[in-house]
Amino acid sequence: MTIAEKPFIRPDGKEKVTGVGRYTADMNLTGQLYAKFRYSDHPHARIVRIDTSRAKAVPGVLAVLTHEDVPDVLYGGMVQDRRLFAKEKVRWEGDVIAGIAARTAAIAEEAAALIEVEYEVLDPLPDFAANMDAGASLVHEDWETYGADDSLDRSGNTLGHSSIVKGDADSAMAGADVVVKSRFVADASQGAPIEPRAILAQWHGDRVTVWSSTQVPFAARSGVAHTLDMPESHVRVVVPLLGGGFGSKCDFHFEAHVAALAKAAKRPVKLVFSRHEEFVAPDHRREGMVIELETGANRDGTLVSRRGTLRLDKGAYCGEGGFFAQMAAMHACGPYKIQNISVDSYLNYSTNQPSSSIRAPTAPQTCWAVEQHMDQVAEAIGMDPAELRRRTLIAEGDEGPAGQIFDPIGIKETLEAALDMIGYGKELPDDEAIGVACGWWPSFGVPSGAYVKLNGDGTGTIITGAMESGTGAVMGLPLLAAEVLGMSPEDFSITYQDTDAGPWDMGSSGSQTTFNNGRAVIEAAKEVREKLLDMAADELEAHRDDLELVGGAVQVKGSPGTSVTIADLAGSGEPILGKGSGDVPEAPEVEASACVGRLGMESFLAPQLITHAARVKLDRSTGVVRVLEFAAAHDSGVIINRIGADGQVYGGVMMGIGQALSEMTMFDQDGRQRNPGLLDYKLQTVSDAPKIDIRWIEVDTPNAGPKGSKGVGEPPSVPTSGAIGNAIAKLVGRHVDRLPMTPERVWETMHTEGE
C-alpha cells in the first residue's frame, strides 16, 4: 500500500553524512562582521540604566544596539509580549540586552562584557505552578495591555487556560466502582539539535537577505518585517542545510537582531551560537509540567469519569505556543472512551527559558502521566493493563473528549501489533518487564503551495516553500510528483528554503510538510500532466484520453511504440509549468460549548495513533534502566515512503527514550540552567539504542493528506516514556512520578515508602 515501490533514500543524505554539506555557519561574505549578544545578568530584574559607551569605544566594534536603536515593537505569535532587546525588564537568563557587531568574535565578546547595566533585582519566579496562586508577583505586569489571540483565556501569570468538559464528571466520579488519583511532575527537556543556530544578514539598499538555521523561514520573514518596521517583500530568508531542529528552531527569534546590526554597521554580520547559547536560547526547551489526574472506573473497565488539573511552564514569553494548555488537556484525555470529563489546563509564565514546540509539544509528558495512570487504574480494578486499553481505546464512530465523532482509525490495531511484536506475556527474567502505552497526535491542515516545472532534459524541479529539517520534504515531494507524471523520484530537484522562491509555508513543524505540501505538489504536477497530455496529443495525433504517462514518456495506452518522451516535449522550448495548493482538510466541527480556551485543538484532524511497548531491564542496585527491545506500531494512514517513515520512528523513539530516562534540564533556585551542554544534558547515544521493531497500520483515512496519509514526524516520541514508565513500575512495584526517570530517581523510588 506504500506508494514508493522501492525505498527512496533522501537525496541530501550523502552530503550531510560525509561532511560536504554547507550549513549556515559555513557561509562567509566579504567584509563580514561577527555578532555577540549581551545577555541578562539576572533572571528577573528591572533595567534602570544601560550604558554602551565603553563597548562602543573598543577598536573594531562597528555597531552596538539596544532597545533604543530599533522600533519599539512588541511581538509574539499568540501573545505580543516581548521585544528584540529588553527594555523595562529582563525576564529570564537569556533575555538579550544588547547586540554587538565587531571585526572579530573575540572583540565583540569583549565589548559585550563592557556594557554597563544597572538593575533593580527582582525575586525570580521559577515556580510555574505557584505563579498562578493569588497574590503571586507578575512576570508581565502589563499583560492586559498586550495584543493576543482572542481565544486565549488569560489572567495574570496564566497566559492560557483551557478546559475540556464533557457530561458531569463530579457525579459520575461519585458513582464509579473505583477512583484512582495520581500526581506526576515532568521536568523540562531540550530539543538539542546538533547544529547550534547561525544567522548571516546582508543588506542591499533597503532590502535584506538573511541566511538562518530556522525551521520556519516564512515566520522569520514576517518577524523581521514586523519588528524592524519594513515591508515583508523587502526581506528574504534563506535556509541552507539545516542541522536538526526538533521544534527548537521554530518561531521567529534572532534574524531581526542580526539584520539590524548589519544595517547599523553597513556590513554583513554573522552570528553563530555556542552550545551554551543554544541550550539557553528561547524555545529550545520542552515545557515542564505538573499533572494531577483522577479517574473513576468500573470493574469491567468502563472509564466513567476523568478529572485533571495540568500546570505548564511557558517560561518568560509566549511566542507561538499559546495553544499548549488546550493541547495538553486533550492529551490528558487520550485516545480513550471516557464518559465524563473535566480537565483544566493552565499555561503559566515564569522567569524560566521560554518553552516551545519541541516535537509534539505537551504530549510526551502528559502521555507519560496518563499512561502510567491508566496502568494504576488497571491495577485498581484487577485487570491486565493491555486488556483495559483493548476495552477503552477509541474506534470508528466513537465520541472524542469534546464530542468529535471519529472516522476509521487504527489505534486498537496498533495495540495488538505492538503486543505481538514485543511478545507481551512471554516469560522474562525477574529484572525485566514489558510496559505498554498508547497515544495520539493530530494532523494539521494549513495552506501550502508549490510549483512544478519541467526542464529541457526531461527532469523536473519542485519549487516549494516547504522546509527540510530531516522531516522528509526531499523524499515525499519528489515521490508524489513522480507518481502523477510517470517519472521517477530521482528525476526531481527541489528549490526550497527560500522565501523569494516558493509560496508561503508553515515550515517544518506540526508534522505538516508532506501532509500539506504534498497536496500542493500533486496539484501542481497534475497541471503539468494536463499540459503534457495536450502537447503529446498533438505530437502523436492521438486523443488525449487514450494517452498515459509511463517511464518518462507519454504513450498511447498499451502501445509503448507510439510515444514521445517528456524530454522531447519539455525540450521544445515551450514552458511546462504547474502550480498548486489544493483544498485544506479541516478538523470536524464539534459543539464543545462547555470548553473554555478553544483554539481549535478540541477536535483532532486525521489523528495519528500510536502504541509503544518497551522491554526494559532494571539494575536493582543502581536504578539504572536499559531499554532492551522496543515495538512501535503506528497508524499514520497510508505511508508514502516507508524508509522515511521508519527513520522518523527510529529517531523519535530514541528521543523518547532520552526524555524517559536521561534528558533533563536542571535549574538552580533562580531558574538558571545548571547543565546547558552535551556532557551533562544526557542525550541517548547510538550505543544505547535498543532493537526497534516497527509496524504501520495503514488505515485508509478520509479527510487526510495526500493518498490518505497523515503526519508522521511527532508521534514517535509521544507514548515512549509512558511505555518505559509502565515497565519500570512493574519492576519497582511503584510508579516513578518524576520525568525523566533517572537512575537516581528510580533508586529513590525503590528506597522510599509508598502511599
Added chain:
Amino acid sequence: MMGATYTTASSVEDAVAAMAAGARPVAGGTDLVVGARQGKKPLPQALVGIHKIPGLDGIGESDGGLVLGALVTHSALVSHPIVRGRFTGLADASAIVGSHATRANGTIGGNLMNASPAMDTGAPLLCMGATVELAGPGGRRTIGLDELWAGPGQLSASADELLVSVNIPAPSPGTGSAYVRLQYRRQMEIAVVGAAAVVTLGGGAVMDARIAITALAPTIHRVPDAEAALVGGPPDEARVDAAAAAAAAAARPIGDVRASVEYRRAMAVVMARRAIMTAVARASGQDMAIPASDSTYGS
C-alpha cells in the same frame, strides 16, 4: 586572543623548553579544546604540540610490566592484547573514556595530567602501582601516581614538567584487575562514581588487594581499610561486603548535576563490590567481558 602562539615540538627537550617559557602541552586536545569550547577554561596563550615527538606512542614490555609512552591513545590500550590480558582493569577504563573520537585522540599522558577526580584510567593504574616519568628543565624524575595528584585539576608536578611515560610493574601470578563505573549512557559519559580493584589470589585466599575510588573525593585514592578487609582469607561474600563498605566509608562525595551526595555514597558500595568481584573472577582465571561496566547491567 592577541599574540596566541602554537609550536610543534620534535623532541622532549623542545617541549620542555617551550613549557618552561610558558607554553602548555597539547596532544589529543580532548580535555583542553573541549574545556575551552565549554567555557570551562580558555585556551592557553601559548601551546606546544607534542604529538609529533618520536618514541612516545609505544606500548612496551619490561620485566613482565608495561611501559606506556605519554602519547599512547585509549583505543591503542583497549586493543592491546597484553593490556587486555594482564592489565585488564586499564582496558576496562580506556574502553569507556568519552566517545570513539575521544579514545582515538585522547592520550594516557593527557588523561593522567588532567588530574580529574573522575578520570577513568587513574584508579586502575593507581592500584597497579604505576609510576610516571616526568621530564623537566632540570632532568627527569619518577613519582607514583598518588604523589602526582594534588587536588581536582591540580598536580604536584610543576608547569614545565612533561609526562613522558607511565611504568606499570609486573603483576604477581594470580592477579586480576577491574575498573567499574556508574554511567547513565554508554558513550560520551563521565564517571558518576567509579572503583578499581587489583586482587591477587593464592591457595583460594586473597594474598594482596588494592582498591581505589573514583569521583568520590578531591583526588582518586586507594582505601587501605578496604584492602585490609579483603586480604587474609577467601574472597567470600562477607569479606567482599566488608571491603566494599570500607571503600564507601572513605568516600567524601559532592552533590552536583550528575548525582546527589546520598546517591553517590550508596553507589560507592555497589561499584566497589562490582570491581572487587570482577577482579576476583579474573584472578581466578574467569573470562569477564571488557569493559566490565557494560556487563554489570543491561544486555
